[in-house]
Amino acid sequence: MININSRHAAFGLTMLLLFFISSTKAQTYAENGMVVSDNVIASQVGVDIMKKGGNAIDAAVATAFALEVTHPEAGNIGGGGFIVFMKSDGDVTTFDFREKAPLAASPGMFLDENGEIKNNSNHQGLLAVGVPGTVAGLYQAHQKYGKLPWAELVKPSVELAKKGFTMTYGLYNVAVRMSERDPAEDIMRNYFRGEDGEVVKPGETWKQPALAYTLKQIEKHGRDGFYKGEVAQKIEDYMKANGGIITKEDLEKYEAVEREPLKGTFNGYDIYSMPPPSSGGVALIEMMNLMEQANISSVEFNSTAYVHLVAEAMRRAFADRAEYLGDPDFNLDMPLDRLLSKDFAKTRFENIDMNKASISDPAQFGHPYGGDNTTHFSIVDKEGNAISLTYTLENSYGVKMGSDKLGFIFNNEMGDFNPVPGVTTATGQIGSDPNLVAPEKRMLSSMTPTIIAKDGKPYLVIGSPGGRTIINTVFQTVLNVLAYDMRIDRAIEAMKIHHQWLPDQILYERNLLSPDTRDALEKMGHTLRPTTNIGVLMGITYDASTKLYTGSSDSSSEDGGARGY
Template identity: 65%
Template sequence: MSLRLSSLLLLLCLFSTAKFSTAQTYGRNGMVVSTSSVASETGRDILKKGGNAVDGAVATAFALAVTHPSAGNIGGGGFLVYMDANGEATTFDFREKAPLKATNDMFLDENGDLIENSNHFSAKAIGVPGTVAGLYKAHSKYGKLPWKEVVQPAIDLATNGFIMNWSLYNAAKYFESKPTEYPMMQDFFNNHSNAIVEPGGVWRQPELGKTLSIIRDKGHNGFYKGEVAKKLAAFMKENGGIITEKDLAKYEAIERKPVVGTYKDYQICAMPPPSSGGVTLISMMNMMEQVNFDTLEFNSTPYVHFVAESMRRAYANRAKHLGDPDFNPDMPIDFLLDKALAKELVADIDMTKATKSDSSNFGQMPEGDNTTHLSVMDKDGNAVSLTYTLEYAYGSGMVDKELGFIFNNEMGDFNPKPGVTTSTGQIGTKPNLIEPEKRMLSSMTPVIVAKDGKPYLVIGSPGGRTIINTVFQTVLNVLEFEMEIDNAIEAMKIHHQWLPDRIMYEELLMSPDTREALKSMGHDLRGISRLGQLMGIIYEDGIFKGASDSSSGEGAAVGY
């Protein structure tokens, strides 16, 4: 991660550097949880109008594109898991794609070395956006209210404005201090007087409102053909990008069968590849099912060690095997989900010392932390878990001022250098090398868990490469330790991703004794302020219980 991005992330977390207790919200008729209270209220209002969970999710997602521009987007992509009230589930893949002109060495110099920042901070780093296609496809099949009605609230927010908060203001001041590095972000947060909107003032985005109005009126084609597509392609050409009108016209979201696993009496439904989240999470849950928790105390040193070793093994398999299924038809998904494999992996764990990860085998590419997640349930018990992203905070830092939205930098999620894997986390394995029209591998992990055949837990998180592990531990907290959703979200979490070979941990929540014991076992530890920003709902006995991670700042669970 670049120093400038790290500085921005630190700034954005200024008022939320640690996890504290967060209030659980209740409702009888529905619940929306997102990282923006304004967006959550938007989704709640759609539910009140008679919309279902898909309507609420679409309205919330478009609202986040206005109120949470660091990750909410129409210039990025993501994944949606839908489960109806009877437990039938499906998923929608609207991950970005590599443009037609992409090549597997496009970010390398004449010596075959990676050009610094080229795969994250350049127009070539922008993947073909998928968000509008995914939301439109999911709504077309499962939405209840008219498309125009669920998009309109976001248009109103963009056109009429909403109250500027401190998080957005701090981001604006950061960009203002970096005019050379972020020239296109210099007036993004400005008002009509060409000054940054102060906290408490009204921030309006009329250009974004116009773009959303076209999407409202023309649906999928409003973004991928016509006026918006022409302007987008012209922007790319002018700034050295390679996305064309043909790329946009060819883009389609894909409905895919979920990956499904079980944990005791629960059914886990999650995204299949090109999301690696579902396969990896279920693999780890299979490993945890082998444990006798009567002898493995929650958050004890042996517990943390075992969880870290499970993560290490699951992430190693992720890096070796997973990619875009349309380009890797022989991925061994059934093998990775097999409980027999979990038994073998658990049997290989030494409870007295850490395993060592070998970079000469395979590793794990880093991903940007600034994704966002929303969870929605309606009065009938239908559920949506949706995660989408621009990759880094504010994506590529490139914005088309005529269209009013920021572009992703998702091409950085591909393996940039074929065949080269390093101990720092760069990976060169074949399944995730750049190819035209290929979807880059992702860690996004929207999940719905069913109990007695009906939606029970809806959960997801941002966090880049840490997403899978934060969601995994939260699911385990609810299913195994019977925690309420707020406690499950706020409990201490760790992260191990095979390479780099270290445990990341929430430093205010792990005891000094546990740290020293883990170090004596051979673990390398790195303390951080927080892992993830989880947004979850539990539905039981006719009551919705929702919680937004306290570290999300502006996030909120809104029920009615």
Template identity: 70%
Template sequence: MNFKPFYSILFLAVFLQGHFLFAQVYARNGMVVSSSKIASEVGTDILKKGGNAIDASVATAFALAVTHPTAGNIGGGGFLVFMDASGTATTIDFREKAPLEASPDMFLDANGKLTKGQNLYGNESTVNHIGAKSVGVPGTVAGLYLAHQKYGNLPWADLVQPAIDIAKNGFPLTWKISRDAAYFSANSPVPFLKDFFKNDSGNLTQFGEVFKQPELANTLTEIRDHGHDGFYKRPVAKEIVNFMKQNGGIISMKDLKRYTAVERKPVKGTFNDYEIYSMPPPSSGGVALIEMMNLMELANLEDIEFNSTAYVHLVAEVMRRAFADRAEHLGDADFNNDLPLDKLTSKAFAKTRFDNIDMTKASVSDSTKLGQLYDGTSTTHFSVMDKEGNAVSLTYTLEHSYGSGMGSDKLGFIFNNEMGDFNPQPGITTNSGQVGTNPNLIQPEKRMLSSMTPTIVAKDSKPYLVIGSPGGRTIINTVFQTVLNVLAYDMRVDRAIEAMKIHHQWLPDEIEYERGLLSPDTRKALEAMNHTLVPTNSLGALMGIQVDAENKVLIGAADSSRPDGAAIGY
């Protein structure tokens, strides 16, 4: 009997499961997991040269600015969670700020109505997502510089140089980015993005061809040589201001000079024997994550099978409550002195929320009691661990995919459109999810609320799970479910990342679910409980590292929904 066909099929099945469905990478000395294989390699090379997790994060972030233009950025902002090997955690907030000329009614017409416009990518209809007025003061360079100055080991220039080299010498355009390039070349109304992927001959760079960015290389060189000031005070800053003046933006030189990143105390929660550290406001992610984990800790999960009707119902109801609280209470802590963070993250408050969950039917979301959506899809996350056991979880964003689509030909990077993350119309909250509550109304120098949820889980006071995701308003829930999968359902990080996920954000009152991963019977049962179900292709794109302390091994996994991503370790 010829067994070769059988073994060929068996090998293929094992290969597909191990390398695509549940792709994991093992390492002992350090690891970087990001949405770009090239950027992950850059970060791992820094680890090999003696850099720590912060050094590798800085290098990875700048490399992503070159190789992942969708969201890797110096024209946006984000958050960093850092835990050293002893279990001490801190965070760096480099979220964008509203310019000094910004005001709560800046996107309203003469009648106080939200001005309508045509969004670049057809996802939104409001003008606060388009044009130069939509650009918040970028924070990425300031955040990376602050993290390096406080916690880095290697020279700053050594961390920026790899990104300069990639921008100057180019990299082979991936299939994913080449598809974006073709779309924007044919459809973008913004000249900068329409021409962004063209080569020196004026032709569109094709899949596999080398894509060079000399203007971006020059900008990064300024940052390499002058650090924070290379972006916020010198020629780069002057060109940003010139661009804004020419295109109707309101960012001034004063805005750039006044911008600072901030080190903040993380929000902290527990789930059984684990400690959870995440971002405080202006990120809403950490508070909502801890509230939801507190709620799930009260459930008898031993009797609730993963992916069952009861599981999906419970998770959706937990999400509904956390997002309602998020909408009512959260905004920039520097502008809101009374944010009830201790209350929202307390076990006692979770008990009051858990007690009114009916396991037989769906609750009703009421638009008169708020609702929320924040952050577009142009977000990316990466996780890093070094050989000493230091860990970084970093998420940053441009808001929509490719941000505002605007940029200066002299600078080579894309500006964010984060002003759309503020509540656009004071006092107006709708069933579709528009919110008008005070904590997140536009104010000069205020940081807009965010969904980004970079998170580190500790076990025995040591980093155990480093996780985060892009995905706009779904970020909080995809991170929540992945953490829950690892801590409550004992899944390995790669399986936890790939497992079925849902999303409920209170308003609109619906459950998004990943197409093909909920059985027809389960969907029918949920609908009988008065849930509205909406299919989607995928939720999140998680990048994580788990520590196997017993075997002294790092396990890394990049979400298969990001074909350019990779876990690289050594």
């Protein structure tokens, strides 16, 4: 007989319940609106905002701030990202709130006297932190397109941080590991601890008073609550005391940018995605153009021919990414029209040998071919507005540093710049000019928030975390829905691969690619490497015949889920 008064027994029951909930995810249906994110609490916050009369932009602001509280691995105010926004009239715009290099940054800032990266400083320590853009981006989008008052959208996250929420099993596993980290990563040792000094256990309430203070400043003062005043001063003080270079001037000068989306087509569908400094939209559209050339729907899914063809498309798109793409404000001659054209895809496709793997040559980029952590959420509202938003801290929990007076974690996005000018290697280090460090420059990103439209209305809203794998997980999921007519949950869960040109290998999800297919691919010259999981997708589809939204979150997101009404 179970003693329900025993804390250990209660803990075990909590684990069982949480396991059951997270293991029985299915598609979620809604008539009026839907949010799919990495945390069901945050998804519900967004839905509640829409029920109060807010639109998709309002719900996105509220969801994003709630994820800062409930999904600190990647939900953030210490990082940056992108929004693709399709309005109910079919017009599409984007918001770029990618982090920037500080004013004191320089191309060789991470190198020692021998020209080599010192102490992994482009990923570890405060030199790796880019000027955060999330608050500025959310505020700009809201000021132009939001309906409800700003304070009403931030308030739920303030309350969540102040009053707390129930610790989950997935978050607890991370909390135990993080609380044992190097003392230099100061905030993480105490981040998940309660008032008693112990790590908060599943079923107990986790409160974040310092974060509540910071969010309250943003609630009261909008953008200025982060980039000016008390919070900005505390950020500068922390940076100066711990070897960082971000100043109040960096923060005050930061601006998000509204940009025209990239547009492509595939078999009658319209593809809208993010332009540079994201590389995701360019690569996605280039690869979809290649698949159109290949008539991919005639190729059996998961077959050797399918994996080979998809990998070769990825190889070419990532080679072009490395050679040409960077911050558009610093690279005025990026050949986007050519990279996105059907003619360019035709030239690329003609150079694919269906019986043999191409070779990734770091000295020649794409010319031989013819021619970790982030989070995403998707939103639709009852008027037909749609949001695809991806934002990031780069690594899981970013640089794992932050002021205990502010309660949030800084990004380590400076690692997305090319760290050694002019040096591109077979292991995957890129040194091309478009993405070298420069003051106030935005680092190249792989985030790929995307909206697929049919007859001028949102048909698929999709995105994923995963570093450079983001592009390819989104690409394959879009392909699954549009070419193979998969429903959204199956498209998300289906086998994924990843090839990024360098290193020259196919990463595949263990146990989802048959041994026979692997053998056949190796005989064609491919190198394969297994991994546990690629991507954590959050998607919504719309069925015009039933007038229903269908949402699904990747099963690898333990606390994720769709909420609708």
